[in-house]
Amino acid sequence: MTIKNFRKMTRAELMERYSLTEEDKYLLDELEAVEEEVSQIIAKEGEK
Amino acid sequence: MDLKEYRTGLYHALWTRQIPDRVPVAQGVDIVYALQYGGYSLLRDQYSAEKCYEAVDNITALIDSDVAPVGFSANGVPAIISGSKINVMGKDGFWQHPNYAPMKDTEYPEFINNFAEFNNLVDMRLNSAYENAKDEEELAITKLRVQVATQRHFKKTASIAARINEKYQFATHERSLGTTLSPFDNLSNRYRSFTGALNDLRRRPEEVLAAVRLICDNNLRRLDTMPEPQEGQRIFMPLHLATFMKESDFKKFWWPFFKEFVDKAASQNRRLFIFCEDKWDRYMDYLEEVPEDAHIMFEYTDPRLAKERLGKNHVLSGFFSVDILKNATKEKCADEVKKLLDIVAPGGGYIFKSDKGPLILGDAKLENIQTAIATVKEYGKY
Numbered sequence: 001m002t003i004k005n006f007r008k009m010t011r012a013e014l015m016e017r018y019s020l021t022e023e024d025k026y027l028l029d030e031l032e033a034v035e036e037e038v039s040q041i042i043a044k045e046g047e048k
Numbered sequence: 049m050d051l052k053e054y055r056t057g058l059y060h061a062l063w064t065r066q067i068p069d070r071v072p073v074a075q076g077v078d079i080v081y082a083l084q085y086g087g088y089s090l091l092r093d094q095y096s097a098e099k100c101y102e103a104v105d106n107i108t109a110l111i112d113s114d115v116a117p118v119g120f121s122a123n124g125v126p127a128i129i130s131g132s133k134i135n136v137m138g139k140d141g142f143w144q145h146p147n148y149a150p151m152k153d154t155e156y157p158e159f160i161n162n163f164a165e166f167n168n169l170v171d172m173r174l175n176s177a178y179e180n181a182k183d184e185e186e187l188a189i190t191k192l193r194v195q196v197a198t199q200r201h202f203k204k205t206a207s208i209a210a211r212i213n214e215k216y217q218f219a220t221h222e223r224s225l226g227t228t229l230s231p232f233d234n235l236s237n238r239y240r241s242f243t244g245a246l247n248d249l250r251r252r253p254e255e256v257l258a259a260v261r262l263i264c265d266n267n268l269r270r271l272d273t274m275p276e277p278q279e280g281q282r283i284f285m286p287l288h289l290a291t292f293m294k295e296s297d298f299k300k301f302w303w304p305f306f307k308e309f310v311d312k313a314a315s316q317n318r319r320l321f322i323f324c325e326d327k328w329d330r331y332m333d334y335l336e337e338v339p340e341d342a343h344i345m346f347e348y349t350d351p352r353l354a355k356e357r358l359g360k361n362h363v364l365s366g367f368f369s370v371d372i373l374k375n376a377t378k379e380k381c382a383d384e385v386k387k388l389l390d391i392v393a394p395g396g397g398y399i400f401k402s403d404k405g406p407l408i409l410g411d412a413k414l415e416n417i418q419t420a421i422a423t424v425k426e427y428g429k430y
Contacts, residue, residue: 001188018128026096030125030200037196038189 006042008035052217055114059221062363063279063341067396071389071428072219073421074365074401076117077412080142082107084409091141094124097204101211108212110414112421116218119405120205125197129190131176142408149241150174153248156255159239163262170239221280225318231264231305233288245289249297256301264305268312282321282343283313291326303334314339323366324349332357347403351391355398364392365399373402373412373420381416385423393428400424 009017014031015024022028049057054069061068082103083090093099104118111117122143127135136144150173151159151166159166172178175194181187213220229237235256236245248256274283290302310320320342327348328335335344336357345366346354354364372384385400392398400420406412 001184003185003188003192005185006189023092024095026092026094026099027125027128030095030197031129034125034129034193034197034200037200038192041192041196042189 002045003042006039008039050217052219055217055219056221058114059219059280062397062399063221065397067430070430071393071424072399073112073114073424074399075111075113075417075421076115076119076401076405077107077111077417078405078407079104079118079120079122080408081406081411082118085414089141094122094141097208100204101208104208104212105215107414108216111417112425114219115221116209116212116216118212121407123198123201125201126194129177129197130194131178131180133174133176147241147243148174149239149244151239151244153240153244153252156248156252156259160255160258160262163266174238223278223281225274225277225281225283227284227286228267228270228309230285230287230290230302230309231260231267232302233286233290234263234267235260236289242289242292246292249293249301253301260301260305264308267309271309271312271316271318274318277318282319284321284323285310286323287325290331291328295330298331298334307337310338310342319343321345323347329353336361338362343399345401351388355392359392359395359397363397363399365401366403367392368400368402368420370402370404370406370412373406373416374410376416378415378419381419382423385420386427389424389428393430396430400428 009031011028011032014020014028014035015022018027018031020028055072058068058070058072062072077085079094079100080090083093083100086103086106088099088103093103108117123135124137124143126132127143128137133148133150134145136146138144150170155166158169177190178187181190212218232245236242239245239259240248245256287306290298293302310322313320320338322338322342323345324335325347327350328346329350332353338344338358340361341363343363343365344354344358346364347366349367351364351367354367358364368385368388372381376384389398389400402412402420404411406417
């Protein structure tokens with residue numbers, strides 16, 4: 001399906017969504033990296 | 049000959065039914081053990097590729113195995129994103145696997161009548177973020193996040209493995225062709241839970257048989273899509289429930305479907321790495337029917353019996369109790385290694401590893417792991 005309404009979650013939103021703190025810095029880094037990759041994939045799909 | 053060549057040669061000898069220079073060693077620990085040993089925070093650092101690499105490098109320098117000694121049991125980020133109910137992180141950062149059944153015992157008709165659709169439903173039930181998605185688009189985005197997180201995890205572990213293999217010159221003899229469960233074990237693991245699947249055998253045997261048939265057919269189709277195998281590449285099959293069943297049930301619900309899968313794998317020249325969990329002494333007649341050249345690892349099975357019945361046609365490993373690595377003195381540990389090698393090493397066809405990999409630091413004393421390996425390398429020479 002075509003995804004139209006994706007928006008990358010910010011670090012603060014990720015912390016809230018997954019109940020994390022700054023102590024979880026590597027997990028947050030990883031979740032941010034996932035958001036970035038997902039955003040790129042969806043953008044590429046949108047260009048097709 | 050360099051070290052990598054020597055180590056690879058040990059395994060090549062096993063797979064080609066020759067006697068190697070000595071018994072190969074595949075003793076390892078989990079990444080959790082490595083992080084704890086290095087004093088890292090499991091809760092925080094398991095997500096850092098660099099911290100994991102440091103921990104793996106640190107412990108690898110101390111464990112002189114012939115293959116990379118650190119395995120990765122946990123794949124945390126996808127489970128966090130999907131809200132998995134079967135991979136749940138404890139407060140200490142260790143991943144737990146609750147005995148959860150996403151399928152009710154009354155749902156066999158739905159399972160049997162539309163296997164694909166029912167699998168989608170099970171996926172939803174297994175993951176709270178899928179269940180709670182407010183629409184199809186949010187569900188698709190969550191699944192994409194999980195897919196990306198899974199790929200990132202495999203890239204991370206593959207990159208660590210490549211650096212470690214290069215640095216320590218390990219044999220890369222046993223590359224995975226994927227993991228497959230025996231169909232009845234799959235019914236238990238994914239759908240009905242350990243206790244649920246065993247209860248269903250008695251209460252609704254015909255439905256169980258039909259469901260296991262569908263799972264088996266699906267596994268057989270997946271075999272056709274696997275890449276061409278190379279030497280040492282194996283399909284890993286951990287065998288869970290067989291030893292908890294009466295032989296009559298095993299013979300009807302478990303064995304025929306497992307046998308169908310392993311026979312087809314053999315017909316495609318795909319080799320197997322089978323882990324016979326628990327004690328398989330009473331099932332030796334069946335194991336003798338496994339196509340030749342499997343690698344069969346054992347937990348509590350009698351090593352003498354397994355060597356006698358299976359040693360000519362398969363490579364064996366395991367048997368060495370992880371409790372010895374945990375509790376014994378160094379001297380006792382060395383003695384126990386020698387006793388085991390006296391039974392399983394003659395004629396080749398044995399790889400040394402403990403019956404379970406130490407997961408956490410409390411599972412095994414490092415000095416005993418080192419003693420066991422040193423003993424194998426000296427006493428296990430042919």
